[in-house]
Amino acid sequence: MIKLIIADDFTGSNDAGVQLVNKGFIVDVVFDWRSKQPLKTHLNDKKITVVNTESRAIEYHEAQDRIKQVISNNPHLRPIYKKIDSTLRGNIGGEIETLLATTQVKFALVIPAFPNMNRITKNGKCYVNGIELIDTEFATDPKTPICSSHIKTIIKQQTDYPCEEINLNEVRTHQVTKRIENFVTQGTKIIVIDAETNHDLETIIEEIQGLLDNILLVGSAGLVDFLSPSITEKIPKIERLSIKPMLVIAGSMSEITQLQINYTIQNDNKWNIVDLKISDLLPELSATTLVRYKNKIQEILNDNQHCIVRTSTNKQEREKIDLYCQQYQLSRTELGEKICSGLGLLVKNLKFSNLFLTGGDVAISVAKSLGAIGFIIEGQVCEGVPYGRLLSHENLDYRVFTKAGGFGTKDIFLKSLRFI
Template identity: 35%
Template sequence: MEAQYQGDNVLILADDFTGANDAAVNFALNGAQAMVMFHPENVPQAQVVAVNTDSRALAANQAEQAIKAAINTVGLPGHSHWLVKKIDSTLRGNPGAEVSAALQASGLAGAVVALASPGLGRTTTNGQCLVKGIPVNQTEFASDPKTPVTDADIIHVLQQQAERVCYLADLACVRQGNLAATLQACFARGVEVVVVDSETAPDLTRVIEAVASLPVRPLLAGSAGICEALAQYLFPLAATSPLLPHSSGPLLAVVGSMSEIAQQQMQAVMQHPLVTHMALSAEQALSADSESYLHECVQAAVAALNSGRHCVISTTEHHDARHQVARLCQRYQLNRAQLGEKLCLFLGRLTQAILSDATPGGMYLSGGDVAIAVARVLGAQGFTIHGRIAECVPWGEFTGSQYLRPVMTKAGGFGNTDTLLEVVHFFEEKTK
């Protein structure tokens, strides 16, 4: 297939919607045109395109096929392109299978994996994935409702999913200035994947500079941190992030994440005097009488929004809801992925029904599965990124959807306790 891109364009393959936004927003902030697309066949010409393969919760072989299909459909950029496989900073999903598939489909000889995202507390030391200094398999991500993480060793995780020859470039290698030579020597002797330690933003800058200096550019893999470093390298003159356009009406927030930080954010935003919080019952959403429950929820949300109140909908009634997933799976004879899909479908349909009877000034979607479920029911083909409100909250607009007001997204496990409350305050200030 003829390449659709030329020059230093960037093609990003992400396994979920919010992850695609988190990767691409860094380029938008530095003045590049950045778009997220949900279907590879609809990819436009742009400086930076992130394709959401929606493959995080798939079986490894299905995730491989999704990556190969995306590359084969989109085609690769021109000679000086950058192909980036965005992977989750906490190793959820199928990082090994997807990196391997990207190598195979692209024909590239090797990959450089730099997983760290220091600004969000994700670092890598001695090949270990750490969250605020703690091995990821000792954090809440070990009990993730859909894709629990059981191993913090990056190479182990990659090799469990794909038999590739791996090598670890430690911090000393990164900081002593010989990373480029190490990468070139590794690829020359048959190493296929080089995992690179990084603890700081300057470490990631060194990784990008080393990769850029190689005679043949490898596949670049990592989280939002490496995308930020690449954006600053390619587009060094940062542009001013566009402000939210004036849009009257309160905020509709749909929080699908069951992460601990998402629950803390819910508790904080409930202190706002103009916030109505609706905690959904997973039991009722999955029950035979779910249609009646959906109607009941729609009425409550519409009443709140039409009275000028922000409406925040969450999927959890209790703080320990994430630990009840196994019980729900057993009761309804579903696996984790199927359970998540049913709950997200309910939230998508709920959001669609609310928007039929109310017009919020903007939407906030937390959790990649929920965000893409809402996008689908609203007929969106993609997402044009305009900027970022908080450290981990990109904003933009759906493309191909009748809903044209601002949309904000956040990956479930990101942010601090006050992130959602900050978004509400920002939204109120900018839409007066």
């Protein structure tokens, strides 16, 4: 059974961890990859640690350094699961190479499919909702755009380690173990495996069961569910649900998030939208602008109404990113950090009972602005929406929901509201 999950963003950490919470494990998400001490929430056989390296959008070598630090600080937490984005964004090749070199594990199996979120792989390529990855919005991601649908191509951008593929037909004819043995004999270090359904994932795990303690398993949150049986005696969940208003911080520019917001306001008149202009966050969020937005949002919450704060209303906003970068002499990463910092400062000045954060960069920035050092996952509303409590030296007595920008059905916010 895995003991350590290394993820490259906050929402991804939660998406992976909640699969194990649902099976009865205790899962803590650690924000500081430099930390040498585990969070002092639980220490027993049922605990699994997730470390968020926050390395998806940073420079390649810095991502490798963070991985090395995590391995050095957690020498007894083995086996390791490397959680990656199901749309292959980030420093995937470099992080895999570093993990293999640092842990002395001979090879890695890369299985990024997440069928429950309509992210599948076949013929070595990634598809989202039936569309080849390169033809989706992830090709124009504001911070980490992908350049290919081909998983091997993306991995090989950052490593010279030999990489091969096992296709869907070989999975379904139970040739996975045989193919792995052949590749490893030839010196292959990274093996990408196709999967189109949950049954494919289950088949792969069953075939490689005897290898799990001696390989590096790399995948999205979709694969984690098949790594361990449920614990008979599940850990009781803390149920302190509140019917008070929900504050949603929708910093993601994902088209999916925008569709979800539009569906919400069309179907429930208790939701209010506050459109926060990106230009108001650049180069910094001024004190005057902060007070203006704060008063507007707080008035909505005090009136027992739900509030969605969004930074993007349409696809065209994504296309302005390069213009903003030129105007303020910032890289895409620096621009993203400015926006997230401004949103974090805004939330820090608000009073709320339920907080919904969408978009990994936004979620971690807001969480840290609130003084959080980690996150205890308690459960999930539905697939793609984990919830829990922020860990802090202060008492943060509210529930936090997280969602990756590109995840979820159109009624995801309404489902969350019904849940509380």
